[in-house]
């Protein structure tokens with residue numbers, strides 16, 4: 001495939017214009033190129049090509065729970081709304097919920113995501129069928145005895161899940177382990193999960209320092225902040241993506257930096273649950289690697305990562321009363337190359353010869369993009385999903401001009417509507 005005369009975001013986050021050749025799943029050449037006989041040509045006029053976006057924190061089947069709650073802080077939201085509804089989850093519901101969420105992400109330019117949820121074989125199935133990339137972890141333990149019957153998944157089951165799926169589609173599907181959070185997981189269980197992840201040299205996803213009350217509770221239980229607690233358990237010997245990190249001390253930030261822990265910043269979710277605003281400036285100054293996530297569709301209530309890209313910039317400027325503190329370039333880097341690094345996908349996240357063709361294009365000719373002369377800023381501050389012309393994963397176009405090429409969205413949407421009613 002040849003993308004002819006297309007504006008694109010370079011590896012230095014500048015804008016250039018060239019012909020870009022895609023061979024199989026790879027960016028094969030960038031320059032002044034001619035189409036080979038029989039090669040598909042996409043006219044790049046009026047388009048801006050970007051590296052695909054990486055959503056580093058999601059619970060994709062939670063599209064089933066979209067719109068179900070408002071005005072509740074995290075602990076009450078989980079206990080009174082989310083956990084009771086999730087008691088009625090089925091594998092079928094998770095499968096259709098995941099497909100719907102994947103469709104939404106593809107329509108926003110997302111080509112890879114991190115996921116932690118239940119019935120995760122069904123999430124893997126949806127990833128394999130849809131053509132997207134993902135790091136999928138299976139969740140499943142709570143220390144409140146009243147909750148243990150729900151998802152008390154044994155370590156053996158988690159290991160089996162890993163073994164069943166880790167080589168199912170190795171180019172696109174990576175299996176991670178997950179610790180839901182300090183407040184839902186016993187220390188013994190954390191240690192066992194860390195041991196399991198070390199055995200397979202796998203990555204770990206977790207929720208970390210999301211709310212002030214989580215930190216207070218952890219200090220009472222362990223006399224340590226959540227970051228120091230997990231460091232003491234040896235978690236950070238592993239590659240880790242920690243979602244939220246809103247409430248940190250200076251010492252916490254140096255521990256995260258020293259151990260190269262990737263933080264997944266989830267601004268919409270933190271705003272909706274009233275959790276606070278993560279200080280990206282302090283994180284970056286400490287040397288912490290920051291990526292971008294939506295969180296689940298019940299605390300956001302959207303999987304539109306373009307929206308979080310914009311919000312992340314605006315929040316930092318407002319928080320610091322300084323418009324220079326976090327720029328469109330910073331945000332795009334966070335949502336692309338740093339995100340893919342967090343997933344262990346070092347071959348994605350930039351438009352460069354030899355890298356994976358994980359890409360999306362924005363239509364510059366739409367009215368909300370005019371006059372389209374500062375393209376990077378326009379992409380971050382003005383673009384919304386209706387401007388996405390196509391999304392390509394490993395050289396395959398999965399979404400183009402409003403059409404999903406691998407997901408039967410009307411059927412999936414109907415199923416999710418029916419199944420969601422059964423959860424409540």
Ligand SMILES: [Zn+2]
Pocket residue numbers: 057058059207243295296
């Ligand atoms: Zn989450």
